[in-house]
Amino acid sequence: MVDLKNKLSENGLKITPQRLIILEAIYSIDHPTADDIIKYIRKKHSNIATGTVYKVLEKFVEKGLIKKITTDKDVIRFDGIMTPHHHLYSIDSDVIKDYEDEKLDNILKEYFSNRELPGFDIEEITIQIKGRFNN
Amino acid sequence: MVDLKNKLSENGLKITPQRLIILEAIYSIDHPTADDIIKYIRKKHSNIATGTVYKVLEKFVEKGLIKKITTDKDVIRFDGIMTPHHHLYSIDSDVIKDYEDEKLDNILKEYFSNRELPGFDIEEITIQIKGRFNN
DNA sequence: TTCTTAAGTGAGAATTATTCTTATTTAGAC
DNA sequence: GTCTAAATAAGAATAATTCTCACTTAAGAA
Known part of the structure; x- marks a missing residue:
C-alpha cells in the first residue's frame, strides 16, 4: 500500500481529498480513462x-506521478506505473496489458x-505490441 | 506518383472523387488528422x-491502405506509409516524424x-521514441 | 490557533472530435 | 441505359475534454 499523501507532498502538490481519491482510483483500475476514474x-x-x-490528471502527468498511454482510440488512458514497461494492445478490444522485459x-x-x-x-522509448489475447 | 485509382480498385473499393482526394490528402500531408484532411x-x-x-478513413484502415497513429492527444492521426516504420514524437509539440530502421x-x-x-x-511491433527535436 | 491567500474545486456551459441518421446521389455490374 | 448496393451530404447527436468564474480550502505565516 503506497502512502498516497506522501506521494502528493513529495511532488509539491497540496493534499486534497479529490487528489487522494483520484490517485487511489489510478492504482485500483487498470489503465483507466478519466471517465473510469x-x-x-x-x-x-x-x-x-x-x-x-x-485538471488533476493533467497535473499528475506534469509532475511525473502518472503517464498518459497512447491508444488509437480517441480516449486518453492513464498509467500509474512509472517503472519502465511496455504495453500489449488487443486488436479486437480495448484491453491493454503491461509488458515488462528488462532484457529487451x-x-x-x-x-x-x-x-x-x-x-x-531521445527521452524515452516504449514499445507497442499489437496482437490478440488467446488465453 | 502513385496511381490513386488503382490503389482503390486493387482493394475492392469503388472509385469516387471523395476517396481520391482523401487519398491525395493523406499522401500530401504528414500524419494528418481527419480535420487536416x-x-x-x-x-x-x-x-x-x-x-x-x-467513414472513408475508417474504410481505408479496414482495407489496409492506411494506419492509425497513436498519440497521447485526443485526436487520431493517419499514416499512408505502410512499410514497417516507427515514429519519433516531440515532447514539446505535435510533430511526429517517421523513423525507419531495418537493423532495429x-x-x-x-x-x-x-x-x-x-x-x-503478436501481430505488429512498433516503437515510439519520445524526445526533443533540436535541429 | 487564527489569518491570509494562492491554489484547488464545483457546476455547468462551451468546444472539439467523432459518430449517427436519413434522404439523396452515384459507381459500376448487367 | 437500367438497376441496386454502396457512397455521400447535411446536419443533428454524442462523447471527451476544456473553459469560466464564483466559491472553498490547504497550508504557511503570524
Missing part, C-alpha cells in the same frame, strides 16, 4: 466535478547508445 | 462532408522469434 469515485459515494478530474530494455538501450538520431534527443 | 480538401475548392471523411527491425524480429508471450499472438 469518475465512475470509481462516484461509486464510492463521493462526488467530484469532471473538470477537477481532468537492455538490448534497446545498447542499440540506441551507439546510434545517434540526428536532430533528436 | 478536411481543410486540405476545402482549400482545393471542393467541399466534402465531415462524416464522409471519417531485425533485432526485434530475432528477439521475439525466440520469445513467446504466453496468451498473446
